[in-house]
Amino acid sequence: MVTSDRETGPDHGRQKGGTVWKNLSKYTPIFFFLALSGIIFLLRNIHTLEKLNCQTVSTLYQFQSSIHSAFTPEEQPPVDHNRSYCGHLGLEPSAEEALEQRYLLESIAWPEPQPRLTPRPLRQTSDPAHSLFAILPGGGGREWHVGDQLEALVHMHDFQGRPKRHGGDFLLARLHSPELGAGVAGQVLDHRNGLYSAVFPLLWEGSVRVEVTLVHPSEAVAVLRRLREEHPDRVFFKSLFRSGFLSETTVCNLCLPTTRQPLCNYTDPHTGEPWYCYKPKLLSCDTRINHAKGGYQKHLLTNKESLLFQSGVNIKVRVHASGSDSVIVQPEKKDKPERESSSVRAEPIRVTPSGYYFQGSWRALGGVAMHQFNDSSAITQCLKGKVVYMYGDSTARQWFEYLNAFVPELKEFNLHSPRNVGPFMAVDSTHNILLRYRCHGPPIRFSTVIASEMRYVANELDGLAGGPDTVVVLSVWAHFSTFPVEVYIRRLRHIRRAVMRLQDRAPGTLIVVRSANLQALDPEVSLYNSDWFSIQLDGVLRAMFRGLDVLLVDAWEMTLAHHLPHALHPPPVIVKNMIDTILSYVCPEKS
Ligand SMILES: *[C@@H]1O[C@H](CO)[C@@H](O)[C@H](O)[C@H]1NC(C)=O
Numbered sequence: 001m002v003t004s005d006r007e008t009g010p011d012h013g014r015q016k017g018g019t020v021w022k023n024l025s026k027y028t029p030i031f032f033f034l035a036l037s038g039i040i041f042l043l044r045n046i047h048t049l050e051k052l053n054c055q056t057v058s059t060l061y062q063f064q065s066s067i068h069s070a071f072t073p074e075e076q077p078p079v080d081h082n083r084s085y086c087g088h089l090g091l092e093p094s095a096e097e098a099l100e101q102r103y104l105l106e107s108i109a110w111p112e113p114q115p116r117l118t119p120r121p122l123r124q125t126s127d128p129a130h131s132l133f134a135i136l137p138g139g140g141g142r143e144w145h146v147g148d149q150l151e152a153l154v155h156m157h158d159f160q161g162r163p164k165r166h167g168g169d170f171l172l173a174r175l176h177s178p179e180l181g182a183g184v185a186g187q188v189l190d191h192r193n194g195l196y197s198a199v200f201p202l203l204w205e206g207s208v209r210v211e212v213t214l215v216h217p218s219e220a221v222a223v224l225r226r227l228r229e230e231h232p233d234r235v236f237f238k239s240l241f242r243s244g245f246l247s248e249t250t251v252c253n254l255c256l257p258t259t260r261q262p263l264c265n266y267t268d269p270h271t272g273e274p275w276y277c278y279k280p281k282l283l284s285c286d287t288r289i290n291h292a293k294g295g296y297q298k299h300l301l302t303n304k305e306s307l308l309f310q311s312g313v314n315i316k317v318r319v320h321a322s323g324s325d326s327v328i329v330q331p332e333k334k335d336k337p338e339r340e341s342s343s344v345r346a347e348p349i350r351v352t353p354s355g356y357y358f359q360g361s362w363r364a365l366g367g368v369a370m371h372q373f374n375d376s377s378a379i380t381q382c383l384k385g386k387v388v389y390m391y392g393d394s395t396a397r398q399w400f401e402y403l404n405a406f407v408p409e410l411k412e413f414n415l416h417s418p419r420n421v422g423p424f425m426a427v428d429s430t431h432n433i434l435l436r437y438r439c440h441g442p443p444i445r446f447s448t449v450i451a452s453e454m455r456y457v458a459n460e461l462d463g464l465a466g467g468p469d470t471v472v473v474l475s476v477w478a479h480f481s482t483f484p485v486e487v488y489i490r491r492l493r494h495i496r497r498a499v500m501r502l503q504d505r506a507p508g509t510l511i512v513v514r515s516a517n518l519q520a521l522d523p524e525v526s527l528y529n530s531d532w533f534s535i536q537l538d539g540v541l542r543a544m545f546r547g548l549d550v551l552l553v554d555a556w557e558m559t560l561a562h563h564l565p566h567a568l569h570p571p572p573v574i575v576k577n578m579i580d581t582i583l584s585y586v587c588p589e590k591s
C-alpha cells in the first residue's frame with residue numbers, strides 16, 4: 001500500500017479541524033443544549049438502558065459523543081500560563097540526567113535579544129530585503145580550490161535599512177551548482193552583532209553559488225520561544241472512552257493542569273513517560289479506546305507579533321548578495337600552503353558537513369561508503385534474510401512506503417490498520433525479508449491510533465531479540481516541536497538506553513537514527529512546526545547519539561543541500577538518497 005504523505009502531515013488535519021470548529025462554533029449553544037439534555041437523559045435512564053433497543057441507543061450515543069468531541073476541545077483548551085508545569089510532571093531527573101540536560105540545553109542556547117520580551121515595532125526587526133551578504137575577501141582577486149573553505153559575511157538590517165546590532169536571526173546557507181546537481185549545507189555562525197558568517201567547504205570544481213535564507217528574524221524566534229514556554233499545549237490531543245453504550249471524549253496531553261478536574265494518569269510504568277487525559281465523567285480511566293490529535297490552539301499572537309510571521313516578507317526569504325554570489329572553484333592544489341584566513345573570526349573553524357549532492361546523488365563524507373540501489377533486485381539482495389523495524393513519525397513511514405512501493409517482491413500484509421497510521425508490515429517470503437513500521441507513542445499527532453497500539457519506542461526495542469539480521473530505524477522528532485526541549489531529551493534518553501541494551505544483548509544489531517528535516521513554513525505552520533523548533537531538537541538528538549554505534553541519516557543537511565523546496569515529507573528523490581544511505585550502511589560493499 002502506498003499512502004499519500006500529505007494526508008497525515010500535522011498541517012493537513014489542523015486546517016481541516018480549524019474549519020470544522022469555526023463552522024460549529026455558531027451552533028455551539030445548540031450542541032451544548034443537545035449534549036446536556038442527552039446527559040440528563042442518560043443519567044435519568046441509566047437503569048433502563050439495557051432494556052432499550054440496541055440500535056436506537058447506540059445511535060443516540062454515537063450522536064451524543066460526536067457532539068461532545070466536536071465541542072469539547074473548544075470548550076476546554078487547557079490554557080495555563082504556568083511556564084514550567086510540563087517539567088513538573090513525570091519523574092524528576094536523576095543528578096546525572098539533570099547534568100546532561102543542562103549541558104544539552106546549553107549546547108543549543110540561542111541568543112536572546114536584549115532586553116528580552118520587549119516587543120519591537122516591525123520597522124526595527126530584521127528584514128531580509130534590506131540585508132546583504134558578501135563573499136570574502138571583498139574585491140575578489142582570490143583563487144579558489146577544491147579543499148578550501150568559502151566564507152560569506154551576512155549583514156542584517158532592519159526594515160528602515162539600519163544595521164542590526166544583535167544576533168539571534170535564524171539563517172540557513174547552502175552552496176550549490178545547479179548544472180552539476182551539486183549542493184552542500186553551509187554552517188552559519190552568529191557573531192551576535194548583526195553579522196553572521198556562512199562557511200562552506202569547497203568539494204567540487206566549477207562555478208558555485210552561495211544562497212542565504214532568513215528563516216525567521218530574531219524577534220520572531222523570541223516569540224517562538226515564548227510559545228514553547230507558555231503554550232506547550234498549543235497542540236492538544238483527545239481520547240475516546242467507551243464502555244457498552246456509553247462513550248465520552250476528553251482532552252489529553254503530556255501535562256494537564258491538575259487543578260481543573262480529575263485526571264487519568266497513563267504514565268508508562270516502564271519508562272515513566274507521562275501522559276494524561278481528563279477523566280471522563282461517567283466512565284473509568286481504563287475504558288480508553290483510542291488516541292488522536294485534538295486540534296491546535298488559535299489566537300496565540302498579538303497583532304504586533306503576527307507581523308513577524310509574513311510569507312514573502314520574513315519567513316524563509318532570500319538574502320541577496322551585495323556583489324557576486326558565485327566563485328569559480330579550481331582543481332585541488334597539490335602542495336597546500338597554509339592559507340591566510342580571510343575570516344572576521346580570530347579562530348578559523350573547519351566545517352565538516354555529513355555529505356553533499358553531486359549529480360543528484362548524496363555522497364556521505366566519512367562513515368558510510370555510498371553506493372546506489374537503483375534496481376529493486378539490489379535492494380532485495382541487500383535485505384535478504386533481514387528484519388527491518390521502523391519506528392517513529394510519518395518521516396519513518398515514508399521509508400516503509402518507499403521500499404514497499406519500489407520492491408515488487410515485498411508484499412504488504414493486510415493488518416487492517418488505519419490508513420497512514422499503521423502498524424504496517426511487508427513481507428518477501430522468498431528472500432525472507434520482513435519490514436515493519438509502527439508509530440511512536442504519545443504525543444503522536446496522527447488521526448486516530450487505537451489505545452492498544454500506542455507503544456513507546458523504548459519499550460518496543462526492549463521486546464526485540466535483535467542480532468546481525470536485525471535493522472532498527474528510528475525517526476522521532478516532528479511531534480515534539482510544541483513541547484519544552486526537556487520533554488524531547490527525556491524521550492530520547494529512554495530510547496538511547498533501550499538502543500544500548502539492545503546492542504549489548506544482541507551485538508551486530510544495526511541502528512539507524514534519522515535527524516529532523518526542514519519543512520515548508522507559512523505564518524500558521526511556523527507557530528507549531530517551525531524549523532527553529534526542529535533545529536533545537538536536532539541539536540539535542542545529534543549530541544545524544546554522538547559516539548554511539550548508530551548511523552545518523554542527516555535529513556537536515558539532505559533537505560538543506562537539495563534544490564527542491566523544503567517539505568515536511570521530503571520528495572521521493574531525497575527519500576531515495578536516504579534509503580541508499582541506509583542500505584550502504586546495512587550492506588557495505590565488499591572490495
Ligand atoms: C506552576 O505549576 C507548578 C506545578 O503544578 C506549581 O508548583 C507552581 O506553583 C506553578 N507556578 C505558578 C506561577 O502558577
Ligand SMILES: *[C@@H]1O[C@H](CO)[C@@H](O)[C@H](O)[C@H]1NC(C)=O
Pocket residue numbers: 090091258265266267
Ligand atoms: C502519575 O503516575 C506516576 C506513576 O505512577 C506518578 O509518579 C505521578 O506522580 C502520577 N501523576 C499525578 C499527577 O498524580
Ligand SMILES: *[C@@H]1O[C@H](CO)[C@@H](O)[C@H](O)[C@H]1NC(C)=O
Pocket residue numbers: 359361372373374
Ligand atoms: C543510479 O542512478 C543514478 C541517477 O540516474 C545514476 O547517476 C547512477 O550512476 C546509477 N547508479 C548505478 C549503480 O546504477
